Amino acid sequence: MSTRYAITSLVLLACAGVPAQAAAPAAPVQSITQIKGDLYRGSFGNWNTVFLVTPEGIVLADPLNVGFATWLKAQLDERFKVPVRYVIYSHSHWDHAEGGNVFAATAKFVGHENMLRNMDGRIPHMPGGFVDLNDNRAFEREEIRDRPTHPDYRGVCGSNFFARLDVDRDDHVTPAEYHANIRRPDIVYSDRMTLVLGGKRIELLHPGKNHANDGTVLVFPAERAVFSSDFPADALVTASMRSMPSACGNFDGHPLADWVRSYRTLEALDFDVLIQGHGSPTFVKADVAEGRQYFEDLIADVTAGMAKGLGPDELKQTVRLEKYRDWQNYERLREDNVVSAYYNLKLYR
Ligand SMILES: [Zn+2]
Ligand SMILES: [Zn+2]
Numbered sequence: 001m002s003t004r005y006a007i008t009s010l011v012l013l014a015c016a017g018v019p020a021q022a023a024a025p026a027a028p029v030q031s032i033t034q035i036k037g038d039l040y041r042g043s044f045g046n047w048n049t050v051f052l053v054t055p056e057g058i059v060l061a062d063p064l065n066v067g068f069a070t071w072l073k074a075q076l077d078e079r080f081k082v083p084v085r086y087v088i089y090s091h092s093h094w095d096h097a098e099g100g101n102v103f104a105a106t107a108k109f110v111g112h113e114n115m116l117r118n119m120d121g122r123i124p125h126m127p128g129g130f131v132d133l134n135d136n137r138a139f140e141r142e143e144i145r146d147r148p149t150h151p152d153y154r155g156v157c158g159s160n161f162f163a164r165l166d167v168d169r170d171d172h173v174t175p176a177e178y179h180a181n182i183r184r185p186d187i188v189y190s191d192r193m194t195l196v197l198g199g200k201r202i203e204l205l206h207p208g209k210n211h212a213n214d215g216t217v218l219v220f221p222a223e224r225a226v227f228s229s230d231f232p233a234d235a236l237v238t239a240s241m242r243s244m245p246s247a248c249g250n251f252d253g254h255p256l257a258d259w260v261r262s263y264r265t266l267e268a269l270d271f272d273v274l275i276q277g278h279g280s281p282t283f284v285k286a287d288v289a290e291g292r293q294y295f296e297d298l299i300a301d302v303t304a305g306m307a308k309g310l311g312p313d314e315l316k317q318t319v320r321l322e323k324y325r326d327w328q329n330y331e332r333l334r335e336d337n338v339v340s341a342y343y344n345l346k347l348y349r
Pocket of ligand 1: 091093127211212230
């Protein structure tokens with residue numbers, strides 16, 4: 001059985017995850033869908049979270065943003081009449097982690113230990129090409145772009161990031177502004193953690209570095225379900241996992257070998273349903289295997305070209321990744337994937 005509430009939200013359209021061609025923002029639709037038993041997915045436009053209802057309270061993954069969290073809390077109070085006891089962050093990036101304060105009266109907050117480093121006042125790990133180039137401990141507009149040819153497909157590399165986060169409108173986004181609506185975790189773990197509430201078990205594990213450096217995968221053993229965010233499905237995934245990776249920031253500043261290891265960690269888990277922070281369907285293990293295969297093919301082809309002495313411009317021509325021609329954004333992002341892989345492999349030998 002699946003219950004769906006489609007309620008139009010008044011929350012401002014959030015910035016990351018919106019393809020550039022998605023022009024004029026319609027208000028994101030907020031909904032709750034039953035996944036299996038007491039496990040539900042909550043959605044805000046193309047952002048998703050999950051929650052598990054137990055007799056002693058609710059375990060919620062990402063709060064997503066203040067507006068969604070406020071709406072969700074009202075829904076949970078009305079339907080389930082038990083409080084949220086835990087909020088578990090998939091990772092610390094603002095477009096998934098904001099809004100936790102809504103649940104602070106009843107919940108403990110859980111995240112990977114690197115979240116504390118990312119929230120200690122220094123510049124945090126950021127998705128894609130966000131780098132504090134001038135080392136002034138803030139982001140300026142010119143620092144949140146990838147290389148000039150990289151499409152601004154997520155809206156994160158342009159004005160939306162500033163519209164949402166530059167609260168004092170001084171054209172600098174400081175770590176304090178960036179974290180203003182992200183509640184710090186009370187409980188952190190390094191490798192794996194087990195949480196039990198109301199007779200239900202939830203396993204947390206850190207898959208390694210990929211899109212983020214503080215990622216958590218949530219495993220719901222009784223429901224045979226897994227939730228993670230932005231890895232493997234990034235913000236460009238909508239209807240299918242057959243979508244070229246964004247490859248922003250030469251793969252978010254983490255070695256491609258770590259990405260592959262992360263995929264294999266996910267593949268080794270025992271599950272039937274994969275729920276992702278982006279994308280309308282749920283996924284299966286074969287989707288993860290395909291994504292890992294893509295990375296392995298990309299690494300192999302670019303490595304072979306580099307061994308022949310080819311540089312990024314030549315590799316763009318020769319590494320065609322034909323097998324993936326029908327993937328979403330193949331035309332738009334193939335060259336970027338190749339060039340990003342080149343710089344990644346050059347840096348992390
Ligand atoms: Zn992210
Ligand atoms: Zn995302």
